[in-house]
Amino acid sequence: MSIIATSRRVGAFALATAFVVGACSSSATTAPAASAAAPSAAAPAGSAAAVNCVSGSITASGSTALQPLVAAAATAYQGHCPNATIQVQGGGSGTGLTQVLQGAVQIGDSDVTAESKLQPADAATLVDHVVASQGWIMVNNPSVTGVTNLTTDQAKQIWTGAITNWKAVGGPDQPIVLILRPQSSGTRATFKAIVLGGAAEASGQALTEDSNGAVTTAVEGTPGATSVIGFAYYQQNKSGLVGLQLDGVDASVANLANGTYKLQALGNLYTKGQPTGLTAAFLDYMLGPEVQGTIIPSLFYGPVSK
């Protein structure tokens, strides 16, 4: 369900950007084809966005948390440059790092740094491109009434199994059902580092689900459940979840950007060596005003200043 919602969102967005920024600046060689392919090329050409079009075909794979952003940027870029093909796949941060290292893909998306996953010698061959910050939000099943904020300390006690009933943090007398991601997940690693201070989760009393979507379904369906999901997934499933503040700070894009909301990490796109051709042009585009100013906030990521 969340997949359908995502692709609809991405599709609608691609359509919108195609209308706003129609003309492609450097498609001189294929001007007729480009205007035939994009009817909106006739729209006001005075738009400031100068997209550097390079034709070719590249693939990005990796983090499912970053996938919606990279996919939306790829769709928008291809809207400007019909001769470019950018495939975006998921698979997980580990898959992205492995595949970019092997040269199977041109861009590997990862929630965590290459240094934390790969051998030092391998990590040194990759170049990191930070394109966005991403935030995670603690969510509860709606049956947990009266809990809208957790302090870092309360969250730590819940996740390490010291607190097992919502009563202890001002909620109803109801057992806490902890829903974790697998240990290898970037989401879990980030939460563990920032909120738990490295302490181990009570995995022997928890459930484990393997993706943002599966976690969302499980939290929505299980009374007393709590977990952590990416901002974008929360926005799409708001009706069945209760999002929590962390230390009294709202989990909002604004607080992500100004740094007051601390449960966030950088989204890393890795290339093997310095990027060239379409890869370089696409990464430039991702740091440009259109992606940073429009696409990133619309998908609930935080822009990186440049």
Place this chain on the structure above:
Amino acid sequence: MTDLALRPTSAGIRRARTTWERVDLPRRATLAAAVLVVLLVALLLFFILSNGIALFTASHVSLSSVINTNWNPDAGAQTTFGILPFVTGTLGVMLVAALIATPLSIGLALFMAEVAPNWARSITRPAMEVFVGIPSVVYGWLGITVLVPYLRENWAGLGFTLGFSWFAGSLVLALMILPTITSVAYDVFLAIPADLRGASLAMGTTRWQTIRHILLPAAKAGLATAVVLGMMRAAGEALAVQMVIGNRPVMPTSLTEPLTTLTSQITLDMGNTVSGEPWNQALWFMGCVLLLISFLFVLLVRRFGRPGESV
């Protein structure tokens, strides 16, 4: 003139036949297919084994940290890759599924082979075939949207407080292996010579007595094969089970509690680990264990299926 007309034709035929015989394309094609399949299996085994063994040879993880009940793949110095929770989970989910599915499947096969009138058979057989074709993700989806909430809401008194449980996994699996066991068992019953039935009935037995004392004993070896084939399918199933068992990496204690399996843990972690790190190698080693389990089943099937040992 007739000589001239005939000669090239017959020569042409002879030449074509010799070339055809020399090349013997069908033989080479089938041989190539056989070699390719054997080669693929061999390469696959080599790849899985070499990656799994690397956990011990390249990363020097001790055997005692693998034959262990603690799964702590990211605990620094305290890291252990205990796979016993997954092995027991896999075997446990599979055995309970077989316990649920076996009586149902054999009963259904008996009904289709011995009892059903033609019109009933013409409904049950296609129904079975449709059953086989349902993708596992659909079973898992039904499990998570119907079965898990049902267990949680109606059977909470029995201990199903979460719904996600060993029993839920086994029930979903039982449904999935039901058609496998049924169709093999059905063929086993059909293969029993009609003389046996005729002789039994001629002695004045009822149909139930014939089934109980003649057909079931005669089919024993075949039925065991059917159940083992079903269990093989159960051991390898990942997706549907993963969606309903809750994936808790602890030793299974109760049918009402969450647990995890080899396949489930592999799919949970494989995308997020990178090749070459011990964690990733531990997943490959779990694949080796899964392979070993299915080898044992193949051995069992071959034992049951050995000619001269039926009845």
